[in-house]
Amino acid sequence: MNVLEVRGATKTYDVGKTLVGAGRTLHALRGIDLAVRKGETLGLVGESGCGKSTLARLILGIEGPTSGNVTLAGKPVGGYGRLERAKLVQPVFQDPYSSLNPRMRIARIVAAPIEVRGIGTASSRRERVRAVMNAVGLPEHFTEVYPSQLSGGQRQRVAIARALVGEPEILVCDEPTSALDVSVQSQILNLLARLKRELGLTLILISHNLAVVHHLADRVAVMYLGRIVEHGPTEAIFGAPRHPYTAALLASVLSPRPGARLPEMRVGAEFPSPLAPPPGCAFHPRCPCAGEGCATIDPDETRDGPRGYRCHYPLAHA
């Protein structure tokens, strides 16, 4: 069963709007289709600005799609009350220095989700907070301290504890490790892997770095300028990318500087502006394989068993 389904979701923002003027339209998401099964881990990768966080906000129900729909457990996200929705899906953010209220003690931060939902008594909530903090590997005495007294990795554990305390089905982790020291990154990833296994969580793992999702994800979706350009089982995507963009991302992971920028494939071809997406295939200005039709015809998705890609000239693999 699919706990999460996204169908044709678009999201546009009006930028530069005034009381009278209309401003311009920014296309953050341009038709996203996605289905995630219960207990599955989906890796969502793509360059900065491709719309990963926007998609995360739609899934969390913090914003609604401009068109299309996002369905959680068979019901549109917008159809849930804020508390019902919070029970289904919870976020973990990139920057643990910004995701914890500096004025609250850890115990209050972690207890907030169940407090807001009015679950249990104050003392049963304290008990629950202790149990969750234990599960994410935080010592008990941290309950009474403030975020400023914790390290980045510890803070991220607090953020994970807060996300888990209300026992959600889906965890949306938006770049959960990219603000952390390299040494701490793998600890957090291992923690997520363990929690996912033990709690049967459905995990949406967002990253601009393919290496991060490689170990954890069952399936990977590659985003480019508000679109999913390729998706499929992790091994298939990593072993035999069909979309030239996926191949370029993989190459950047394998380059001497992992996580470095996408190698420049054509001089001057920068990441295009979501204010004016290129016509045809949005990737064509940078694509080494672009040919006839790429600049005019937007490729539909080609299905190939469990995977799919949007490309007129997919890479062939022997």
Add this chain to the structure above:
Amino acid sequence: MASIASATAAPVLALSPGRVALGRTLRHGGFWVGGGILLVILVAAILAPLLTAHDPTWQDLGKRLVPPVWDARGSWEHPLGTDQLGRDYLARLIYGGRISLLIGFATVLISGAIGTALGIAAGYWGGRVDLLINFVLTIRLTLPVVLVALVVVALAGNSLTILMLVIGLLLWDRFAIVTRSATQQIASREFIVAAQAIGSSTGRILFKEILPNITGPLIVVASVELAHAILLEAALSFLGLGVQPPLFTWGLMIAEAKNQLFFRPWLIAVPGAALVALIFAINLVGDAVRDVTAPEGRA
């Protein structure tokens, strides 16, 4: 709490950001000077009946314009002398400070509530709400405060309530500007998105997540506006449109003494010095809080 001290855990001192800021404030020299003066004035206002045996409105026409004690003709019976109606000037200074402070604090409560509500709303919702509130703010900023206050008081009469309302309804602009930008900074932080994602009500987000994070700038503006309101009331009273007898404030005392400026300067100097000391003290305290809470403003 005993429950947190588990056997293996090293005791961790919980340093609340609020307490850290308070600690730093208490080590700030300006805070002690300003706070000291302010405390003296506040205590004097509160304990007024204990500090002077005189009734500040009791007129003793046989003892008009007695000079203060430092003058050869003065006496300890009236340490600061008497005014043109023979009222004890020390008693008037102490009781007058009461009303000045009352007006100051009451108007800051009003303007602070209005400005903070508007500023937080504009900063949190942004978009059209922000545009609308900015529009209201712009209109408010085009109004000359003293002139509007004069007109309203002239039309509506000058009871203490009206005076507090008028000043309170006029001086919210800085509160709105400062809380708006402070809220914008906070609202873009991920803990606000997290609060939304856990299903927090808007009220909870505004009051429990945002408000505690903008108390520093709020205290600073409050101090500026407190001084502002007290001075504005003094100006209005001086122009005859402030509080009316039998009520009196330092501003009214100065106004009543203006004819004596050259012959009995202490009648103006005493309430004037008190006013200056009060404003100075408020500003010192505000500066100290700003130094502590807004590091970018630190010299």
